[in-house]
Amino acid sequence: MLFPFFWMVKTALMPNKVTLNYPPKLLELPIVIDNFVKVLRSEGMTRSIFNSFFIAVVSTAGVLFFCSIAAYAFSKIRFRHSGFLFGAIFATMLIPSQILLIPMYVIFAKIHWVDTFLPLIVPQILINGYGVFLLRQFMVGIPDSYIEAAKLDGLGHFGIYARIMLPLCKPPIITLGVFTFIGNWNNFFGALIYLDSEKNFTLPLVMNVFRTQYTVEWGTMMAGATLTVLPLIVIYLFAQKSFIEGIAMTGVKG
Amino acid sequence: MNHKLSKKDNFYGHLFVAPQIIGLVLFVLIPLFFALYLCFCDWNLFGAPKWVGFKNFRLVFGFDGDIFSKTIRNTAVLMLGIVPLTMICSLALALLANRKLKFLDFYKGALFMPMVTSSVAIAMVWYWLFAPDLGLINFMLGNLGLPELGWLTDPKWSKLAVIIMTVWQKTGYYFIIFLAGLKGVSRVYYEAAELDGASSLQRFVHITLPQISPVTFFVFVMLVIDVFNLFGEAYVLTRGGPVYSTYTLMMYIYNEGMHYFNLGKASVASIVLILLAGSISALQFSLSRKWVHYET
Amino acid sequence: MKKTLALILALVLALSILTGCGQAGSSPSTPAGADKEDGPVTIRIAMMNSESEIAGWEAMIQAANEKLAAVGEQITIEIQKINASDWPEYYQKVAAEMAAGNAPDLGRVAESFMPTLIDRGQVIDLTEHVQKDLDQSQYFMKTFENAAFVDGKYFGLPSGLYNYVLYYNKDLFDAAGVAYPSSDWNNPSSFEEIEEMAAKLSMDVEGGRQYGFFAGPYMAEVGMFSKALGGSSVFDDEGNPIMNSAITKQVYNWFDRMLKAGSMPTPAATDIMDSMTMFTNDRLAMTVDGTWFLGMMGGLADSMNIGIAAVPGAKGSPAYTSQFVDSFVMFTGTPHQEAAWKALAAIISREGFEALAATGVGGIPVQREVSNQVTDNLLGEKFSEEGKNCAKNSLDFTLKVPYNAYYQQADERVNNMMGEWMLGQISPDDFAEQVQQILLDFKAESEKG
Numbered sequence: 001m002l003f004p005f006f007w008m009v010k011t012a013l014m015p016n017k018v019t020l021n022y023p024p025k026l027l028e029l030p031i032v033i034d035n036f037v038k039v040l041r042s043e044g045m046t047r048s049i050f051n052s053f054f055i056a057v058v059s060t061a062g063v064l065f066f067c068s069i070a071a072y073a074f075s076k077i078r079f080r081h082s083g084f085l086f087g088a089i090f091a092t093m094l095i096p097s098q099i100l101l102i103p104m105y106v107i108f109a110k111i112h113w114v115d116t117f118l119p120l121i122v123p124q125i126l127i128n129g130y131g132v133f134l135l136r137q138f139m140v141g142i143p144d145s146y147i148e149a150a151k152l153d154g155l156g157h158f159g160i161y162a163r164i165m166l167p168l169c170k171p172p173i174i175t176l177g178v179f180t181f182i183g184n185w186n187n188f189f190g191a192l193i194y195l196d197s198e199k200n201f202t203l204p205l206v207m208n209v210f211r212t213q214y215t216v217e218w219g220t221m222m223a224g225a226t227l228t229v230l231p232l233i234v235i236y237l238f239a240q241k242s243f244i245e246g247i248a249m250t251g252v253k254g
Numbered sequence: 255m256n257h258k259l260s261k262k263d264n265f266y267g268h269l270f271v272a273p274q275i276i277g278l279v280l281f282v283l284i285p286l287f288f289a290l291y292l293c294f295c296d297w298n299l300f301g302a303p304k305w306v307g308f309k310n311f312r313l314v315f316g317f318d319g320d321i322f323s324k325t326i327r328n329t330a331v332l333m334l335g336i337v338p339l340t341m342i343c344s345l346a347l348a349l350l351a352n353r354k355l356k357f358l359d360f361y362k363g364a365l366f367m368p369m370v371t372s373s374v375a376i377a378m379v380w381y382w383l384f385a386p387d388l389g390l391i392n393f394m395l396g397n398l399g400l401p402e403l404g405w406l407t408d409p410k411w412s413k414l415a416v417i418i419m420t421v422w423q424k425t426g427y428y429f430i431i432f433l434a435g436l437k438g439v440s441r442v443y444y445e446a447a448e449l450d451g452a453s454s455l456q457r458f459v460h461i462t463l464p465q466i467s468p469v470t471f472f473v474f475v476m477l478v479i480d481v482f483n484l485f486g487e488a489y490v491l492t493r494g495g496p497v498y499s500t501y502t503l504m505m506y507i508y509n510e511g512m513h514y515f516n517l518g519k520a521s522v523a524s525i526v527l528i529l530l531a532g533s534i535s536a537l538q539f540s541l542s543r544k545w546v547h548y549e550t
Numbered sequence: 551m552k553k554t555l556a557l558i559l560a561l562v563l564a565l566s567i568l569t570g571c572g573q574a575g576s577s578p579s580t581p582a583g584a585d586k587e588d589g590p591v592t593i594r595i596a597m598m599n600s601e602s603e604i605a606g607w608e609a610m611i612q613a614a615n616e617k618l619a620a621v622g623e624q625i626t627i628e629i630q631k632i633n634a635s636d637w638p639e640y641y642q643k644v645a646a647e648m649a650a651g652n653a654p655d656l657g658r659v660a661e662s663f664m665p666t667l668i669d670r671g672q673v674i675d676l677t678e679h680v681q682k683d684l685d686q687s688q689y690f691m692k693t694f695e696n697a698a699f700v701d702g703k704y705f706g707l708p709s710g711l712y713n714y715v716l717y718y719n720k721d722l723f724d725a726a727g728v729a730y731p732s733s734d735w736n737n738p739s740s741f742e743e744i745e746e747m748a749a750k751l752s753m754d755v756e757g758g759r760q761y762g763f764f765a766g767p768y769m770a771e772v773g774m775f776s777k778a779l780g781g782s783s784v785f786d787d788e789g790n791p792i793m794n795s796a797i798t799k800q801v802y803n804w805f806d807r808m809l810k811a812g813s814m815p816t817p818a819a820t821d822i823m824d825s826m827t828m829f830t831n832d833r834l835a836m837t838v839d840g841t842w843f844l845g846m847m848g849g850l851a852d853s854m855n856i857g858i859a860a861v862p863g864a865k866g867s868p869a870y871t872s873q874f875v876d877s878f879v880m881f882t883g884t885p886h887q888e889a890a891w892k893a894l895a896a897i898i899s900r901e902g903f904e905a906l907a908a909t910g911v912g913g914i915p916v917q918r919e920v921s922n923q924v925t926d927n928l929l930g931e932k933f934s935e936e937g938k939n940c941a942k943n944s945l946d947f948t949l950k951v952p953y954n955a956y957y958q959q960a961d962e963r964v965n966n967m968m969g970e971w972m973l974g975q976i977s978p979d980d981f982a983e984q985v986q987q988i989l990l991d992f993k994a995e996s997e998k999g
Contacts, residue, residue: 005367008375042601070271078259079267089274092282093479094531096504098511099292099524101642102299102649103285109650126277130476134431137472140548141438141465157266171434178430182370192634193646205633209601220601225372232370233363240362298670299648300883317995321963407818408973496818496969513638514959515645515666 005229012036012223035223044198044206051117052203053231056184059121063180064173067131072161074132075139076147086136093129105193115196120187124180131176138172139165178239182232203228293521310518314526318506322523325503326530328413332502333481335417336424340477343425345470348432349462362433365426377490380419381406384491406492409499416488416500423487424480428473435469436462464547471546475538482531503527590624591886593893595656595878598640599631606911607658613905614896627893630654637663648672648883655884656894658709661875661951662958664697668705669955674880677703679891688900690945693916696875697953706877707898710906710913712840713948714774714871715941716862717847720855722760722835726751731836731859733940735947738863741775741804744836748813751835758833762813764825765838765861767805767968769793769961769985770872770951775801777870777949778863784952784989791989794982802978809972816972817965830854838862840874844941845910848930858937860944873948876913914945921945956992963988 013031039045073079074086108119142165150160166173188204195201207224293310295303314322351362368376383390384405392402405415443461452460463470485504494501503523511520597607611627618625634640637660647653659667667673680686680694690711698706716731723730728750731739739747748762765771772793773783781797792798808814815828826843828834830850838861847856863869878897884890896902903917907924915921925942951957964985971981 002364002367004376004379005371007379008372011375066273070274073267073270077263077267077270079264080259082267082271085271085275088278089271090535091528091532092278094482094528094535095282095286096483096507096511096520096524096527098507099289099517099521100282100285101511102517102646103288104281105646106650107280107284109647109652114650114652123277123281126273127281128274128277132274133475134472137468138435138438141435141468157263157270161270171437172431175430175434189639192632192639193643196630198631201633208633208635209599209604222372222375225375229370229372236363236366236370240359298672299645300651300653300672313995317991404818404973407816407969409969493966495966496972498966499969501966509962512642515641515670 008222008229009226011218012226014219035219036227038220039207039210039224039227042206042209044201047199048201048203048206051200052185055117055120055187055202056181058117059124059184060177060180062121062125063128063131064177066125067128067176068135068166068169068173069161070132071135071139072157072165074136076142076144076160076165077157086132089127089129089132091129092127093133101193108194114194115200116194117200119194120184120190124184131180134176135169135172138169142168174239178236181235185232186228289517289521289524292517293525295518297517299515306518310516310522313516314519314522318519321498321501322506324498325501325506326526328498328500329481329484329502329504331413332417332420332484332500333478335413336420336481336484337474337477339417339421340424340428341470341473343421344428344473345432347425347429348436349458351429351433352436365429368423368426373487373490376419376423377487380415380487380491384415407496409497412492412496412499416484416492419491420481420484420488424477428477431469431473432466435466438469439465467546468548471538471542475535478534478538479531482527503530590626591889593625593627593656593886593890594630594654595627595658595893595897596630596632596640596644596654597658598637599633600635603911604631606906606909609909610897610902610906610912613901614893614899617896617899617901618892623889623892625889625893627656627897644881648881651883653881653883655886655890656878656880656897658876658878659706661697661877662953664706664877664879665700665953665955665957667879668698668700672882673705674882674884674887675703675705676707676880676891676894679895680704680707683891683895688917688919689898690916690918690921693873693875693948696873696877696950698875698877698879706879707894708875708916709878709898710876711916711945711948712842712874712913713944714771714838714840714861715944716836716838716859717829717843718836718857718859719829719832719834720857722751722832723747726835730857731862733857733859733936735860735940735943736868737866738778738860738869740865741779741801741862744862745804745808745813748808748836749811752811752813755833759812759815760832761815761828761834763808763836764814764820764828764834765805766817766825767802769957769964771838772798772801772805773952774870774872774949775804775862778861778867780864780867783870783872783949784957785954789954789993791986791993793989794986799979799982802982806971806978810974817968818972841914841941841944844925844928848928848933851930851932856937857934858940860940860947868947870949871944871947872951874951875916954996956996960989960992 012035013033015032015034070089074082104119104123105114108114113119146164146168147160150164155163186204187202188208191202191205192208195205207221207228210221210224292303294305294307296306296309297303347365351358351365385392391405395402403411405411439462443465444457447457447461482502483504484502485508488500488502489505489508492500494505503526507520507523507527510516510523595611597604608629611629615627618627632640632643634643641659641663644653644657664673693708693711694704696708698704698708718731720730728747731744731747744763751760751762753760769784776795776797777783779797779800781795782792784791784793786792805814809816815825815834820828825834825837826839829837829839836859847858850856860869861871878894880887880890880894898917900917900919903915903920906912907915907920907927910924910928915924922942925938929938929941967984967988968981970976971978976984
């Protein structure tokens with residue numbers, strides 16, 4: 001499990017020339033940090049970290065809110081056509097994104113969203129079959145008795161959602177949050193297509209300049225990849241703590 | 255249970271899902287209609303698409319017929335390998351992790367790593383593991399007195415290589431989901447079962463499995479979709495070869511759509527994918543009533 | 551009720567977008583005359599942004615801007631940096647922009663994409679400009695006749711040229727007591743000689759095998775070797791595929807013998823460690839590879855003893871080397887055709903190429919005055935004169951890769967099918983027949999239109 005990660009870090013700590021040696025050794029001395037220095041000094045680095053962070057945070061917040069509220073409706077509210085609507089939202093996952101790309105670009109160009117962060121944020125918030133399905137599957141597991149009790153206490157649907165469902169579904173919500181954050185943080189292709197000006201470039205875009213047509217600077221590339229991963233590890237550690245809190249919360253349940 | 259729809263429920267239900275419906279129309283249905291229209295067109299990207307009737311269908315099912323049917327067979331074989339193996343591995347690991355183990359955090363962290371490791375690094379490492387002469391896997395097979403295999407060169411074994419790598423990659427991901435599911439099972443049930451003197455196997459079968467069945471269902475359905483979407487690292491590893499033995503439907507769509515810009519052909523192939531994936535999902539949903547335990 | 555409403559709404563919107571696409575497209579064809587606006591014009595050129603190359607292109611564009619300013623043109627060229635790592639990604643971005651009606655004015659694309667771009671009318675025919683406004687004596691005009699040159703029309707201007715040479719490791723030759731391969735393009739080492747050398751240079755060494763020779767057994771290579779043997783490259787003069795001809799089969803059999811003898815690594819083995827990595831690690835004595843590695847060879851001259859020779863050929867007749875030419879193009883839809891041409895001419899001027907050459911990026915310039923100097927710079931002082939001259943001379947022996955509307959797709963299919971031959975399940979002759987059949991199928995399909 002850890003070996004590719006180890007290989008990535010190891011390569012990042014090797015001079016570019018040595019990375020081509022074969023067969024690869026487990027440890028290559030001397031260790032150098034030139035690659036990291038080179039990456040950190042590359043143009044527009046700080047700006048791109050900020051952009052990526054902004055996009056990932058806003059997207060994650062939006063996805064969590066809109067998915068969880070829709071999942072609540074699909075799992076615990078009886079309303080007309082709910083089965084059909086859920087099916088339609090689910091079915092969006094079956095459509096290969098490749099064939100939607102060009103028409104989407106045309107739409108975003110028409111409403112002047114190209115070269116803004118909006119095409120990278122809004123679509124996944126407003127239509128997210130994965131998130132809705134994931135959270136619905138967890139919410140259906142929560143006994144209806146909780147909701148009936150809350151209704152008797154005078155809570156409306158929004159109140160039940162906010163005060164009962166969200167706290168009870170903390171583990172899956174955090175899971176979805178972590179996945180969404182990772183996906184957005186690493187989103188290279190969307191950024192490539194929709195962002196034009198350098199001031200808007202995101203981290204994966206800036207990192208990508210170390211890959212070229214004919215040669216790859218493995219060391220530099222892996223240094224970039226390692227630096228990109230670091231924030232994700234921090235977020236994971238933070239989320240892992242919340243998994244444990246999750247146990248305590250659900251313990252109340254029985 | 256009141257079976258009449260309450261007006262208030264109906265209103266809030268629609269209100270809560272409304273954003274998703276708006277997104278569905280704007281960001282999926284409209285582009286999808288355009289893509290469907292392109293099935294019958296040649297489009298040079300500027301100017302209006304040129305109507306060509308069923309030409310793209312003929313190209314996909316006729317001209318590319320051999321390769322296209324191969325992609326469907328390959329996708330099916332990969333699915334039969336990847337889906338059950340990943341489910342078993344990720345559930346087993348999640349059950350282990352749900353106990354109090356030494357180094358549990360380290361172990362959870364390790365499972366998380368494939369998700370954030372650069373996909374190039376992942377593909378490179380697997381390349382080396384599967385390499386014919388110097389690869390670690392063949393080295394171990396040799397030590398066990400077994401014949402070395404052409405993991406990436408022989409069409410007989412290349413699918414297995416892709417299955418192994420994909421299971422490895424997906425396991426960490428679904429492990430986390432299963433773990434979140436296990437966290438949701440109330441202790442009370444177990445305590446009650448323990449008083450009844452149930453064995454740990456009985457507890458697993460009668461409590462854990464039914465309680466997490468909605469989550470298991472999610473993993474099952476998503477894995478099927480994942481295999482349909484199989485691309486990325488698998489493509490880097492084999493490029494769909496050798497002799498198209500690991501070429502999947504999605505790789506075909508990707509190549510036609512993003513590499514050769516035959517958007518019409520890509521759309522036709524996408525319809526096949528949507529129909530196949532859709533009918534499998536529909537089957538899964540309809541069978542789910544038999545085994546998925548929904549709390550009421 | 552709601553579903554039907556939503557469906558109708560979606561249909562209406564979809565249709566309006568469809569017609570929108572049409573409009574976006576129809577506008578570019580109209581303003582041929584609306585071109586002569588006054589005032590400053592900004593020309594956007596889409597460039598792949600890679601850390602090792604971008605400085606070169608920036609220098610070239612800056613030189614072009616200075617040149618334009620010096621003659622009083624109110625034209626500014628601006629680079630649109632596309633942080634793609636390969637050409638398909640780059641083309642993906644440009645294609646999306648094209649579909650939305652805001653394609654860049656100019657761009658730089660790989661030769662393999664040219665047939666598609668031309669076929670779909672996505673690039674503008676520059677023939678009139680090339681004939682009227684370009685001083686052709688300044689350029690290697692032969693290099694203009696690449697995939698961007700169709701039916702006597704120029705759809706792109708070369709930004710630089712790459713071709714194959716034979717790199718060899720002198721130390722491995724000395725250790726095995728084998729004479730170096732010929733660096734004379736008019737009298738190259740023959741296929742038999744190379745095969746013999748390769749056998750002598752191949753042996754099991756600590757931790758693996760040392761191979762004598764590598765060249766990709768792909769269509770471009772098989773084509774150029776067939777040409778050297780008196781055949782022609784992939785197609786005959788009428789454009790009919792000839793991959794099952796006796797000469798082509800001879801080339802495939804030559805590859806097959808070396809593969810079976812263990813003097814050449816299989817393409818699968820080079821997937822795991824690419825041939826250049828083998829070469830730089832003393833695991834491969836000779837490799838046919840591109841001049842895009844000249845700079846790297848210059849850098850390695852300190853630690854390795856590298857020679858450059860002509861690629862294998864027939865005894866006493868010239869060798870041929872496939873050329874790869876990236877082109878500057880003008881995208882259909884630019885509202886500033888005249889200004890874009892002026893910008894393009896400034897970019898490929900001597901000043902432009904000199905600025906580019908100073909950075910050692912972008913291949914060998916097609917501008918005569920700068921070309922040799924670039925090769926010298928790339929290989930550096932330590933490299934032997936013989937090697938440098940061999941690299942320079944190779945430019946007179948280049949051969950166009952016969953790209954056409956289906957070449958790339960057929961090539962990829964051929965490569966994917968190669969597995970059976972590599973496993974020894976089918977003979978090289980049978981494989982040649984398979985390749986021929988693939989090409990014939992594609993040709994027949996493309997003629998149906």
